Every structure is written in C-alpha cells, then in structure tokens.
Amino acid sequence: MTTQHAQPPRTANPEEPPPFWSRWSRIYWFVFGLLLAETIAFFLLTRWAS
Amino acid sequence: MTGLAALDWAVLIGTITAIVSYGAWRSRNIRDATSFVRGDGTLRWPTIGLSIMATQASAITFISTPGQGFDDGMRFVQFYLGLPLAMIVISAVFVPVFYRLEVRTAYEYLEHRFDVRLRFFGGLLFLLGRGLAAGITIYAPSIILSQILGWPLQPMILIIGTIVIVYTVLGGTQAVSITQKHQMVVMMTGLVVAATIVILKLPDEVSLGGAVQLAGVLGKMEVVNFDLDFASRYNFWSGLAGGFFLALSYFGTDQSQVQRYLSGRSVAESRLGLLFNGIFKIPMQFLILFTGVMVFVFYLFVRPPMHFDAPTLARVQAARPAEVAELDARYNARLAEQRDAAFAFLAARGSDNEPAARAALQAAAKAVDDVRDETKALIREVLPKVETRDTDHVFLSFVLGHLPIGVVGLLIAVILCAAMSSVSSELIALGTTSTVDFYLRIRKARGLPPGTPETDLRVSKLLTIVWGVFAIVFASTAKLFDNLIEAVNILGSIFYGTVLGLFVVAFFLRRVTATPTLVGGLVAQTLIVVLFFVSDLGFLWFNVIACVTVVGVALVLQAILPRSASAST
Numbered sequence: 001m002t003t004q005h006a007q008p009p010r011t012a013n014p015e016e017p018p019p020f021w022s023r024w025s026r027i028y029w030f031v032f033g034l035l036l037a038e039t040i041a042f043f044l045l046t047r048w049a050s
Numbered sequence: 051m052t053g054l055a056a057l058d059w060a061v062l063i064g065t066i067t068a069i070v071s072y073g074a075w076r077s078r079n080i081r082d083a084t085s086f087v088r089g090d091g092t093l094r095w096p097t098i099g100l101s102i103m104a105t106q107a108s109a110i111t112f113i114s115t116p117g118q119g120f121d122d123g124m125r126f127v128q129f130y131l132g133l134p135l136a137m138i139v140i141s142a143v144f145v146p147v148f149y150r151l152e153v154r155t156a157y158e159y160l161e162h163r164f165d166v167r168l169r170f171f172g173g174l175l176f177l178l179g180r181g182l183a184a185g186i187t188i189y190a191p192s193i194i195l196s197q198i199l200g201w202p203l204q205p206m207i208l209i210i211g212t213i214v215i216v217y218t219v220l221g222g223t224q225a226v227s228i229t230q231k232h233q234m235v236v237m238m239t240g241l242v243v244a245a246t247i248v249i250l251k252l253p254d255e256v257s258l259g260g261a262v263q264l265a266g267v268l269g270k271m272e273v274v275n276f277d278l279d280f281a282s283r284y285n286f287w288s289g290l291a292g293g294f295f296l297a298l299s300y301f302g303t304d305q306s307q308v309q310r311y312l313s314g315r316s317v318a319e320s321r322l323g324l325l326f327n328g329i330f331k332i333p334m335q336f337l338i339l340f341t342g343v344m345v346f347v348f349y350l351f352v353r354p355p356m357h358f359d360a361p362t363l364a365r366v367q368a369a370r371p372a373e374v375a376e377l378d379a380r381y382n383a384r385l386a387e388q389r390d391a392a393f394a395f396l397a398a399r400g401s402d403n404e405p406a407a408r409a410a411l412q413a414a415a416k417a418v419d420d421v422r423d424e425t426k427a428l429i430r431e432v433l434p435k436v437e438t439r440d441t442d443h444v445f446l447s448f449v450l451g452h453l454p455i456g457v458v459g460l461l462i463a464v465i466l467c468a469a470m471s472s473v474s475s476e477l478i479a480l481g482t483t484s485t486v487d488f489y490l491r492i493r494k495a496r497g498l499p500p501g502t503p504e505t506d507l508r509v510s511k512l513l514t515i516v517w518g519v520f521a522i523v524f525a526s527t528a529k530l531f532d533n534l535i536e537a538v539n540i541l542g543s544i545f546y547g548t549v550l551g552l553f554v555v556a557f558f559l560r561r562v563t564a565t566p567t568l569v570g571g572l573v574a575q576t577l578i579v580v581l582f583f584v585s586d587l588g589f590l591w592f593n594v595i596a597c598v599t600v601v602g603v604a605l606v607l608q609a610i611l612p613r614s615a616s617a618s619t
Binding site: 022024027028031034035038039042043045046048049050 | 127131134135137138141142262263265266267271272273274275276286321325328329332333
C-alpha cells in the first residue's frame, strides 16, 4: 500500500487579490446591469422631455 | 435667533439629540484602540452602505445640489455614472486584500506591499488633504445657515464641531457608523418629503409629466448626453471615465471611506455595503437634482426672489434703491409673461401650436434670466467682493419660504446631519491614521515597548480631539476662500492623484518595488504643487496627471535601476 503524499496547498499571497470573476461575479453583473438600465432610462427621459 | 417656529426647533433638536445619544450609547463599551478605530467587527451591510453614503453626502450636497438642479438641470447626475464600476473594482480587488492583511488603515497596506516609507508618505498626504478639508466641511454649512437663518457664524461652527468631537471620541468608529445610519435615514426622509411637497405645490393645471416637459423645454432635463465633447464638463463619457477614477481614489484610498467598510463583520458584508452604495448613489443624486428642477418649475408660477441671497440684495437695495426698484418692476413684468407662456405651452402640447408655444416660453425665460443677470451686475458694482452666484441659497430659500412648519425643522436637521456625518468620518479617520500609521508605528520603529490598550485608546482619542479642534480653528478662518466647494475640490485634487497612483502600482503592478514607487510619488506630488502655483490648468486634471506620473516614473525607474537599488528595503 502506497501512501499518497498530498501536495502542500499553495498558500495564496495575502497581498494578491482573489480572481476577479469569482462567485461574486453574478452580483457584479447585477450592479452593472442596473447601471445600464439607469442609463437607458435617463436617455429615454431626456428624449421624452426635450 | 430668527426664522424657525417652535415646532421646527423641536423637530431639529429632537432629531439631532436622539441620533447622537443613541450612537454614543450603542458604542459605549470601547475598551482599546483597535475597537476605537475598527469597531467591534459586527456591522452588517445596510449599516456599512448607509455609512459610506452618509460620509460622502456632506451638507453641501443638500444645500448646493438642488440649487445646481435649479440652475443647470439634471446634467450633473452623469458625474456619478462611473461610481458603480469603481465599487465593483474595490469590492473585488481592494476589500479582500485589506481583510486578509487585517489592516486598520489603507496606508498600512502600503507597508505590507512596499515598506514603511510608503506608509508614511501615503498617510501624510491623507492627513494634509483631509485635515484641511475637514475645516471647510464644518464651515460651508455654517456660513450658509447663518446667512439665511440669521444665526451667528462662530457659535454655529463651535456647536457643530463640538457635538461631532464628543460623540466621535466617546464611541469611536462604531458610533460614527451607527449615527450615520440614522442620519442617512433622516436625510433620505427629508429629501423625499421635500420632493413630494414641491410637486404637490405645483398649480392644479400642472401635472408631474407637464412639469417635467416644462423643465425639458427650458433645458433642465438633459439627464444624459452621449456626445463626446471634451469641452463639456458633464457628459456620459466624462462621467463614466472621470467619475470612475475619482470614485476609485476616494472610496479605495481615502481612510474616511476605507474605515467605513473595514468595520464590517466580514468581507461579504463590506462588499455588499459598497455595492449598496453603487446601486443607490445614482438614484439619490437624481432625486436631489430633480427636487431642484421641480423647485425651478414651481418658480415659473410663483414669484421667486430676484436674487436668492437676500441679505446681499438688501444691502444693494439700501445703497441703490431706485435702480433696484426699476429692476424689480421689470422682473415682475417678465415673470408674468413667463407664467402665461408656461400655461400656453401646457395647453398647446400635442397640437400644431406647440413649436411656437415652446419658442415663446424659451424667450420669456431668457428675458427673466436677463433681469437676474442685470441684478447680479448691479451687485458686483455695489459690492465688488461679494459672491454673486446665488444657487447655494435657492433650496434653503424655498424651504423657509414655502414648506410647512415642522418640515422646515426636518430639513435643517437633514443639513446638520449631513454636516456631522461627513465631519465625524473625517475626524475618526484623521485620528486613526495619526495613531496607527504614525504614533504606534514610530514607537515600534524606535523599539519602544507597546503601550497598554488603555494608553493607546487615550492617545487615539486625544489625537481625534486635536484634529477636531484644528478643524474648528480652520473653519473659523475659512473666510479666506471665495468658493468653498471649489476649495475642497482643489485641496482633494492636489493630493488624491498621487495617493491613487501609489495604490494603482501596489495592486496592479506587482513587480514594481518600493523605491521606484516612492520616487514616483515624490515627483508627482512636487509636479502638482508646482502646477498649482504656476499654471492655469483645471484642478480636475491634477488627479490624472499625478496618478499617471507615479505609475510612469515607477515603471521607468524599475526598468533602469539595478535590482538591488530598486528592491524594497
């Protein structure tokens, strides 16, 4: 029976930011989508009022 | 003291006292310097988000921004379009690193990434810029409230400053966040009440849609403009790009904001707080500007003052009564024509007469503006040193003249809450940076034994008091600045760009080491100070020039210096 030596886990450098598109990416897309919706609403309001 | 009814005083004093007492009571168990500067680490995202918004929303936001909507329309909202994107970058990149390293200040991170020299440099730039700005943050609402309400200026500066110092020192950053949450609720309530009342006060013949169209015809409803015009201060592209960099530097590197989200329970809570700000900031600014636009429409039907700075107009009237009377008579006649033209436009909407009615309304509004410009010219002639721009007085003049008793007290409370929420964040951040980045760090560098938790807490509180007193003294001498908002922005722009440059190198240029970054920072800051004194360059460009200079010089030096010379010490 062989003992499997696990690789020591790669310690993340604490000064390195985590991957940008993590599980949070859906929330980031939501915020971005709201910004887009606001911009479109502002554009339509500008057109309608002028 | 004049201007407020008993009910207004009750609402005003009751609101301020309740919020401050509750915040101080909730954070009464501060035992050491760490809990003073970071809180007890229990704050959830709604408190963090509201606290971030309250820090940014100064009294000027509620005094000047509706006036800006009245004068210039909705365009200014584009300035905030880059903010949500900056919140995403800070949430994704800055927050997890700050948490992992357990830093108490943004500048502590610079030591982790580079060395102590960068920490001192970043901290010093923050203390210089924010320390001076804190005085103006107290002075700006005090001067306008004292002019409009007839309250004496110096006691008002002293009262605002002292209340903020007391609850900030008693409860530390926890008290600041808790009070800000409630202050923000009061601010939003007051804003919604004011917006609702101004719409309800429009004549019966004017619907909300009609009011928006009237504002649109008179150029106040350009909410977004996609023309790529570099000469225009506010358009979609400048808002997206300029607003992004400004928000990135302010929320990512200014300790008064960083401290707000570092007091959260976890990375997730801090991120959600920041994203909350990213979602609600634009609607909030939209509502403030829209309130100003609706005040403008209201004044199409109700006589507005010829000049909103009433004390100044009274002085001119005393000096040149005949000329003011003649202007007044013409002003009344032009206003009557404008009111008739506004009703005529509303009646003509959708008919063949609409283009002619639109042109007639625009001509009538221009005639009214011409009389107001003549009034300003007369003021300049009689009182050459007095500021003739009266937009900062528009909203408070409307509040005092047209809102019901009780609501007036609420809106004065809104302005004082906004002033206190900004100043408290600034003072606690200044005290924290002085303590953590200088006092404690220098003790450590000198090999002195660490102080007891009680001693460090006393030092933190003492330094916060020192900055508070400095802000009050500076506010008492702030008359030297003609334009207060511009003074705050210039002060910020002199230092912001360099600090942002340090953090851009730290986060995104991992191979660049301490010495090239420090030299880049020193070169950039020297350049900006020289440009400030010898050039006519618009101060908003200082941010970009300084940031690019830090990055450019650091990259070049990193490439040409021998590895041993460029390495961290």
